[in-house]
Amino acid sequence: xxxxxxxxxxxxxxxxxxxxxxxxxxxxxxxxxxxxxxxxxxxxxxxxxxxxxxxxxxxxxxxxxxxxxxxxxxxxxxxxxxxxxxxxxxxxxxxxxxxxxxxxxxxxxxxxxxxxxxxxxxxxxxxxxxxxxxxxxxxxxxxxxxxxxxxxxxxxxxxxxxxxxxxxxxxxxxxxxxxxxxxxxxxxxxxxxxxxxxxxxxxxxxxxxxxxxxxxxxxxxxxxxxxxxxxxxxxxxxxxxxxxxxxxxxxxxxxxxxxxxxxxxxxxxxxxxxxxxxxxxxxxxxxxxxxxxxxxxxxxxxxxxxxxxxxxxxxxxxxxxxxxxxxxxxxxxxxxxxxxxxxxxxxxxxxxxxxxxxxxxxxxxxxxxxxxxxxxxxxxxxxxxxxxxxxxxxxxxxxxxxxxxxxxxxxxxxxxxxxxxxxxxxxxxxxxxxxxxxxxxxxxxxxxxxxxxxxxxxxxxxx
Numbered sequence: 001x002x003x004x005x006x007x008x009x010x011x012x013x014x015x016x017x018x019x020x021x022x023x024x025x026x027x028x029x030x031x032x033x034x035x036x037x038x039x040x041x042x043x044x045x046x047x048x049x050x051x052x053x054x055x056x057x058x059x060x061x062x063x064x065x066x067x068x069x070x071x072x073x074x075x076x077x078x079x080x081x082x083x084x085x086x087x088x089x090x091x092x093x094x095x096x097x098x099x100x101x102x103x104x105x106x107x108x109x110x111x112x113x114x115x116x117x118x119x120x121x122x123x124x125x126x127x128x129x130x131x132x133x134x135x136x137x138x139x140x141x142x143x144x145x146x147x148x149x150x151x152x153x154x155x156x157x158x159x160x161x162x163x164x165x166x167x168x169x170x171x172x173x174x175x176x177x178x179x180x181x182x183x184x185x186x187x188x189x190x191x192x193x194x195x196x197x198x199x200x201x202x203x204x205x206x207x208x209x210x211x212x213x214x215x216x217x218x219x220x221x222x223x224x225x226x227x228x229x230x231x232x233x234x235x236x237x238x239x240x241x242x243x244x245x246x247x248x249x250x251x252x253x254x255x256x257x258x259x260x261x262x263x264x265x266x267x268x269x270x271x272x273x274x275x276x277x278x279x280x281x282x283x284x285x286x287x288x289x290x291x292x293x294x295x296x297x298x299x300x301x302x303x304x305x306x307x308x309x310x311x312x313x314x315x316x317x318x319x320x321x322x323x324x325x326x327x328x329x330x331x332x333x334x335x336x337x338x339x340x341x342x343x344x345x346x347x348x349x350x351x352x353x354x355x356x357x358x359x360x361x362x363x364x365x366x367x368x369x370x371x372x373x374x375x376x377x378x379x380x381x382x383x384x385x386x387x388x389x390x391x392x393x394x395x396x397x398x399x400x401x402x403x404x405x406x407x408x409x410x411x412x413x414x415x416x417x418x419x420x421x422x423x424x425x426x427x428x429x430x431x432x433x434x435x436x437x438x439x440x441x442x443x444x445x446x447x448x449x450x451x452x453x454x455x456x457x458x459x460x461x462x463x
Contacts, residue, residue: 001297001418001463009463010256011288012099013306014313015415020097026292030285033100034137042126045084048077051123052205081122086336087322089129094309094322101136104284106305107255108132109336110344111248112147112179114156116337121151125337127206128152140248140278141239145232146207148175154201154208157342162199164216169195174342176238185243186223193220197229239278245270249283257291258299259348297418298462301351304332306463307360311367311455314415315395320372328363328373332356352461361456368452370395399447405429405436412451417459424457 007026008017011033021029050056063071093102114128128150135143147153148171154160162168172194176186200215201208210230222229223237238244249269253261269287276282302310308328312320326336333356339345363373372391399408409428413420432450437443454460 001416002414003292003297005415006297006418006463007288007292009302009306009310010300012096012103013093013309015310016313017097017099026289027285029098030100030288033098034281036096036098036101038101038134040130040134043085043088045081045088046123046126049081049122053203056121078120078122082116082125082337083323083326085122085126085129086326089336090322090325093305094312101133103256104136104280105129105133107252108136108143110255110339111251112143112153113339113342113344114150114152115339119152119155121155124150124152124155129337137281137284138279140273140280141235144175144179144239145235148179148198148235149201149208149231151203151208154203159198159201159208160203162195162201163214164196164199167192167195167199167216171195171201172198175234178342180235180238180247181241181243182247185241189221190223193222194234196220197222197234198231201231245273245278249273249287252283252287254300254347256287256300257296259301298459300463301348302461302463303345303347303351304329304334304356304360307332307461308363308373311364314451315367315397317367317393317395320393324373331359357461360461364452364455367393367395368448395448397444397448397451401438401443403438405432405434408432408436408438408447409450412447412454416451416454417457418462419459424459428453 002018004018004022005015007021008015011017011021011029017029024032050059059074063074066074089102093099093106096102109129109132112128112132114125116122116125119125128147131146131150132143135146154171157171157174158168159171162171169191173191175194176190177183196216196218197220200210200212202211202214203209217228219226219228222234223241225237227233229237246266250261250266253265253269258265269283272286273283308325311317312325329335330338333340333350334345366373370392372393400411403411406429409425409432413424413428417424428450431453432446436446440446
């Protein structure tokens with residue numbers, strides 16, 4: 001695979017940025033990515049969703065005082081808003097000139113998991129997502145402090161039930177196990193005492209706040225230090241621990257480059273991460289520029305997001321409803337804003353089960369035939385979409401129309417496949433034969449059949 005196409009997929013979601021990387025060079029491309037503009041406006045689809053505690057209470061009261069049918073309709077409206085939010089985010093991923101910020105936002109989204117299914121307040125989920133976007137390239141410690149004090153997180157990890165007379169350990173445990181240190185680098189006493197420090201951290205207007213009537217002001221011992229610690233002080237203490245950088249560098253390497261990064265690589269980048277005081281931008285620059293120089297194509301299975309957006313880019317599909325893409329992702333186990341659990345998507349081989357591979361091939365057939373992604377005539381009620389499986393989409397594959405069968409195969413292979421061999425070459429030449437005429441009336445259809453065969457190979461599933 002062409003190295004620029006490879007890194008366009010890794011730093012974004014398609015080959016769209018391949019020419020930019022080639023023309024600008026990777027360091028300049030990264031600088032432009034870090035400087036990408038932020039839209040801080042609240043999307044219009046949230047206009048009628050509750051934003052303040054007062055509005056939320058009014059909404060709940062309305063649900064209590066209505067009939068079951070009316071209550072269902074009110075809940076359905078919020079589900080529709082959730083679908084709009086998925087479509088809004090997918091539009092950003094597809095259309096951004098420098099999509100690394102959205103790629104990194106998605107990384108944080110899967111690290112600091114908070115789902116709509118549990119939180120049930122769209123505005124809080126949006127605030128959570130926007131905080132990740134704004135801090136995508138900032139400081140890990142600072143972001144950790146902010147994210148555990150979002151309304152979405154205290155609701156998702158049950159800290160609303162954590163009070164001085166009834167301690168709930170969920171947020172305290174995941175702060176250590178999944179967000180910062182990893183299993184084996186803390187004690188059960190650290191979890192219990194940390195839960196006391198987080199007791200009373202509850203829902204606020206713009207972010208979570210401590211409620212004096214609920215907080216626990218006991219003196220606690222946390223990682224060997226004794227005092228009356230709250231969220232910020234606890235995070236400061238956690239980030240003094242030796243294991244902190246390695247959990248995140250391992251996850252970054254897995255998200256962007258390797259499904260199974262070596263421990264030597266994890267430690268190497270982790271040591272550097274500590275040296276730069278947990279700043280994300282220099283860490284990413286070091287990882288990407290050093291790994292770019294290596295021959296490491298084929299080290300990671302594409303997630304469903306990269307798979308489908310790459311197909312759309314190659315086929316120049318522009319008018320596909322992003323809600324259909326969101327539904328495709330859900331079918332493939334990558335439901336945005338609704339990971340299966342607090343650990344998030346595991347990735348790796350889980351993106352290529354036999355069932356998912358079959359669904360990928362079905363999606364390839366539908367798109368190459370110019371039809372929508374769904375094989376159903378309509379979606380479930382939860383999806384709030386009504387799309388025909390026969391919806392036509394325009395597809396147009398770019399290829400060199402002055403070449404012969406071998407040059408066309410080479411061109412597409414260079415764009416799509418990390419590796420080819422003699423057997424694959426023979427298979428492709430059986431589709432696009434030696435006497436192929438690029439001027440023939442059916443030439444586009446013949447090359448599209450070749451493309452469809454290539455994107456069903458195991459080699460295409462890897463980057």
